[in-house]
Amino acid sequence: MGFVLFFILAGLMIVSAIGVVVARHPVRSTMSLVVTLFLLAVFFVFLDADFVAALQVVVYAGAIMVVFLFVIMLLNLQHDEPAYRPQLRTSFGLAGASLFALILLYFLRKAGTLLPGPGMSTQMPAAFGTTESVGLRLFTNYLLPFEIASISKVFTSGLHYMLHGPYQGTLGSWLGSKLTMSRAVANLSLENLAVYHPGLAQDNRGGVYPPGTMMSLATLFSYLSTFTPPFPQGTCYSYSNLGWSLLGMAAVKLSNLNGQDFADAYNAKLAQFCRGFSATNTQVFRPSLKPRLPMGYTREFAALPAHNNYQPTREAGYGSGGIVSTGADLMQFLLYNMGRLPGGLTDRALAYQQKETLRAAPCSGTGPGPITSAGWFHGKAQTAEGEITVINKNGGVAGFSSWMGFTAWQGTGASSTHGVLVLSNSHVSTKMGNTIMRLLLA
Numbered sequence: 001m002g003f004v005l006f007f008i009l010a011g012l013m014i015v016s017a018i019g020v021v022v023a024r025h026p027v028r029s030t031m032s033l034v035v036t037l038f039l040l041a042v043f044f045v046f047l048d049a050d051f052v053a054a055l056q057v058v059v060y061a062g063a064i065m066v067v068f069l070f071v072i073m074l075l076n077l078q079h080d081e082p083a084y085r086p087q088l089r090t091s092f093g094l095a096g097a098s099l100f101a102l103i104l105l106y107f108l109r110k111a112g113t114l115l116p117g118p119g120m121s122t123q124m125p126a127a128f129g130t131t132e133s134v135g136l137r138l139f140t141n142y143l144l145p146f147e148i149a150s151i152s153k154v155f156t157s158g159l160h161y162m163l164h165g166p167y168q169g170t171l172g173s174w175l176g177s178k179l180t181m182s183r184a185v186a187n188l189s190l191e192n193l194a195v196y197h198p199g200l201a202q203d204n205r206g207g208v209y210p211p212g213t214m215m216s217l218a219t220l221f222s223y224l225s226t227f228t229p230p231f232p233q234g235t236c237y238s239y240s241n242l243g244w245s246l247l248g249m250a251a252v253k254l255s256n257l258n259g260q261d262f263a264d265a266y267n268a269k270l271a272q273f274c275r276g277f278s279a280t281n282t283q284v285f286r287p288s289l290k291p292r293l294p295m296g297y298t299r300e301f302a303a304l305p306a307h308n309n310y311q312p313t314r315e316a317g318y319g320s321g322g323i324v325s326t327g328a329d330l331m332q333f334l335l336y337n338m339g340r341l342p343g344g345l346t347d348r349a350l351a352y353q354q355k356e357t358l359r360a361a362p363c364s365g366t367g368p369g370p371i372t373s374a375g376w377f378h379g380k381a382q383t384a385e386g387e388i389t390v391i392n393k394n395g396g397v398a399g400f401s402s403w404m405g406f407t408a409w410q411g412t413g414a415s416s417t418h419g420v421l422v423l424s425n426s427h428v429s430t431k432m433g434n435t436i437m438r439l440l441l442a
Contacts, residue, residue, distance in 0.1 A: 006046065013039040026072045030065065037061040049129035143281055145292050145324045146423045147312045148402045149395025150204075152323040153244045154353075155282070155333075157194055157375035159273045160251040161349040167191040167374065174250040179257070181224040188243075190250060192233045194374045195358050198243040199233030202364060209242070214314045217257040220245075236363035237370060241313075241320040248319015259315035266318050277336035279329035284318045285311055293324075296399015297426040304399045312397040321397060330404065330421050337391075338406045338416035345415060354391055355410040378408065383441045390437055394430040401426065403433030407441075 016039065019032030037060045044053035160167065171193075172186025192198055201208045213223050231238065252265040267284045274282045283289075287309065296304040304310070313322045325333075332341075337354070339345050353374040361369045371378040379390045392405030406419035418440045422433040 051131045051134040147400040149321045149397040151395045152321045154375040156248045156319040178255040184228045193243040196372045198240045199229040199231045200240040202238045204239045214316050231363045237360045238363040244320035245317045263315045277332045279332045282325040282329045294425045299427045338419050340415045401429035403429040
């Protein structure tokens with residue numbers, strides 16, 4: 001039955017292909033081409049290439065042919081049908097096409113192309129060519145990892161809530177029994193660290209702490225044993241990577257100065273957190289990931305040197321900016337934070353991290369300072385209905401940048417309406433993300 005159906009459809013395809021050439025009206029010619037492309041998609045189905053068949057219909061028979069018809073209608077190509085058809089020209093055309101087909105078949109058979117080859121009798125895997133198998137490979141074997149930089153902070157915040165609930169206590173109560181730190185550092189509140197009011201200096205541009213401070217946990221806590229924060233905590237805004245690094249350690253209850261133990265513990269809890277929204281390819285940076293990362297570019301769009309190890313931060317800073325994820329995982333994370341996954345509207349963790357907003361003047365400089373919550377920043381955007389809040393977070397390390405944002409929804413009874421995710425192996429994500437969000441809201 002399949003053999004007979006093949007020749008019937010093949011005949012129809014040949015007829016429709018001839019119609020593309022001989023039809024005098026451009027619209028009829030285009031519609032014949034649509035039929036030809038649809039029938040070609042059927043042959044891909046016969047070959048168990050379902051995904052290619054779907055692309056054939058969607059891309060060629062769908063999108064491209066719509067453009068063809070649009071151009072024809074735009075140009076208004078019309079020709080009057082002739083009163084008679086030149087029968088002699090048609091006959092010669094059909095005879096020439098038949099002769100060409102016979103010659104082609106002769107040479108193909110002579111070359112052995114029409115006979116089954118050694119690969120044609122090979123049994124294909126059960127799911128060969130299906131959309132599921134192609135998608136599975138794209139999201140496993142060929143899944144492209146990205147360094148997400150400071151969006152890691154939002155993961156750390158969610159991880160902490162999953163393990164311990166709302167931020168409570170001080171660094172001393174979480175780490176002080178095992179690790180050495182000054183009394184001033186031990187008194188830092190976890191909540192103040194999470195909402196960017198830590199009393200620590202802004203350090204996202206470097207040059208604040210002595211060189212080598214973050215080289216290892218041993219050097220970090222040796223420095224913290226005599227360190228005094230420069231500002232009163234809870235009184236002013238400061239973007240502190242050090243503060244978020246300490247929050248990551250508190251989340252996993254760090255008990256020793258072994259950097260690998262901390263990386264393994266944080267990675268295990270991160271995986272547990274991500275499974276909650278079906279993200280299975282998010283992890284802390286490992287040197288073995290470098291070959292899979294896309295090439296990173298500087299702000300001047302120059303490629304990073306080949307000898308660059310692509311490590312976004314030392315192990316001590318994993319809670320602040322050391323996570324590597326994928327576009328698929330981050331889309332799941334975005335949907336989770338937008339309240340669009342099952343149970344999202346009543347998720348207490350999301351309500352805690354997004355709804356409690358605070359504002360304070362910068363510790364260094366002037367101005368009102370940003371509105372913040374646990375890991376997130378709250379910006380304003382204008383729409384036709386008025387001003388709305390966009391919850392967002394960006395990140396940037398050498399060669400990579402990221403931006404995630406969505407419209408505020410806590411207290412509305414409905415999930416967020418708009419969300420944007422941008423990943424780039426350059427430094428354009430923040431500008432691009434804000435522009436896309438403005439266009440969506442407009």
